[in-house]
Amino acid sequence: MKTLVWVEHDGTSVKDATLAAVTAAGKLGEVHLLVAGEGVGAVAEAAARIAGVGKVHLADDAAYAHALAENVAPLVVELMGHHDAFVCPATTTGKNIAPRVAALLDVMQVSDILSVEGPDTFTRAIYAGNAIATVRTSDAKLVLTVRGTAFDKAEPQGGSGVVEAVSTTGDKGLSTFEGSEIAANARPELTSAKIIVSGGRALGSGEQFHALIDPLADKLGAGVGASRAAVDAGYAPNDYQVGQTGKIVAPEIYVAVGISGAIQHLAGMKDSKVIIAINKDGDAPIFQVADIGLVGDLFKVVPELTEKL
Known part of the structure; x- marks a missing residue:
């Protein structure tokens, strides 16, 4: 064949x-x-x-x-x-x-x-x-x-x-390329990143998202992702979205911060080698797939974790 x-x-x-x-x-x-x-x-x-x-x-x-x-x-x-x-x-x-x-x-x-x-x-x-x-x-x-x-x-x-x-079939004239806006990102691309830090709606705002997630990702040399809820709320751009309607990823380490673990999101990241979840709700579905779970206030835990790295 x-x-x-x-x-x-x-x-x-x-x-x-x-x-x-x-x-x-x-x-x-x-x-x-x-x-x-x-x-x-x-x-x-x-x-x-x-x-x-x-x-x-x-x-x-x-x-x-x-x-x-x-x-x-x-x-x-x-x-x-x-x-x-x-x-x-x-x-x-x-x-x-x-x-x-x-x-x-x-x-x-x-x-x-x-x-x-x-x-x-x-x-x-x-x-x-x-x-x-x-x-x-x-x-x-x-x-x-x-x-x-x-x-x-x-x-x-x-x-x-x-x-x-090979011989080409040429331009069929059915569509034309008008332009593109490519997001510049110095961090690893999500689908090829070995470590990903993702944030959810619990971060509360775009300012809080970047203030907490970006420093942690930089310390780890990680790509930055987001749940659909965080993207829909405007905390992060569309190309950050991990999930069934976003990017399917399987890094060595996936850190989920303030992500409850909706089925749509789990479909995009549950093949990750090690999943670390940080959430104040101990009953959040994300803990069912997490290898390491930390129940706590992300606004206290994440800065402390970043400082110790």
């Missing part, structure tokens, strides 16, 4: 989400990668060095400069004539491209897989992660998105893939 993996990149380097997708694809068979963009030869060379990769298809065209799904999907469909499966990281871009590819191929997409049980069988979370479904597909072509936290990351070095330029 030949598998085509969409390479998530920023124009200069391969993103970590791709490495997990490569591991998942490797369980299906031979791994080929697709690097699409403008002036992305260096990305293709880096992708070819990923362990386990046999071939890198390079589509260098202005039409793919911003990974518009309306332009990328026809390119993927063209390449699927020689591949049995298409695999995307379950990122914003991946979840935009994959459904269009599935529709054009007239197959059912299997979303957000957690494991590969066989050439046509996969597991995925349902009911906010409270149950795991085993899904078997009879489609001739597979379209999969991969939850990055469920698979080990492939080694970024050690591979010897061959880079091969």
Whole structure:
């Protein structure tokens, strides 16, 4: 079985989400990668060095400069004539491209897989992660998105893939890129951070959120996250949100400050290796998944903890 993996990149380097997708694809068979963009030869060379990769298809065209799904999907469909499966990281871009590819191929997409049980069988979370479904597909072509936290990351070095330029399908004229506002953040990105400190609505305000969470995160070299309630209240920006409708994370250490533990939030972080919860409510659901729980007033506990680090 030949598998085509969409390479998530920023124009200069391969993103970590791709490495997990490569591991998942490797369980299906031979791994080929697709690097699409403008002036992305260096990305293709880096992708070819990923362990386990046999071939890198390079589509260098202005039409793919911003990974518009309306332009990328026809390119993927063209390449699927020689591949049995298409695999995307379950990122914003991946979840935009994959459904269009599935529709054009007239197959059912299997979303957000957690494991590969066989050439046509996969597991995925349902009911906010409270149950795991085993899904078997009879489609001739597979379209999969991969939850990055469920698979080990492939080694970024050690591979010897061959880079091969492919014919592009050009701009379909269905959408245009108008602009973007990228949030600048000196801290580790949430999906790749080894330590995350997240704050909840109990912090009371945006000022309190940053006054308590940021110094603790800086001491730990951690990324900063937030519950949906904190984001909805305006304490933190949207890209901080951890949860079913935010980012799915699995760091080495996850510190939940003033987070009660709603199902939506737990679905996004319960795979963390060590969960530390700080909450004044000893009956909060977060303590059911926490490895270390501290019942206390966060306005006293967090500054004291930060000072002692």
